[in-house]
Amino acid sequence: MTIGYVTIGAHDVDAALPFFDAVLGALDWERSQPFPGWAFYGPKGGEPCLGICKPYDGEAPRAGNGIMVALKARDQAQVKAVHAAAIDAGGSDEGGPGYRPAEATSGFYAAYFRDPVGNKFCAFIAE
Known part of the structure; x- marks a missing residue:
């Protein structure tokens, strides 16, 4: 079994889109809007996997x-x-780009940030 998608709550989906367009666009993801009040993002040409919506x-x-x-x-x-896109689009820093743990010189390279609602995200690579 795999996770099909994750949803993130927003006060106002339309107001949240510039943040997610910038952040997820930096990952080469694209937005679709399958029905009013929702936006989904996923890799270009791939399955949408992250939804933005008002809580049900x-x-x-x-x-x-x-x-x-x-x-x-x-x-x-x-x-x-x-x-950088997250911070420029109104998010907050939770730990800038670098290896984790900080003294490492290879392995897990990540950056942490929060969206304007406070949801926490990580962008990472595992070398």
């Missing part, structure tokens, strides 16, 4: 504690581009 229960969207979506990048340059 009508309550305010909120970030979960310990919940994070990790986005696989192709190289260090793309990790840096995704992180």
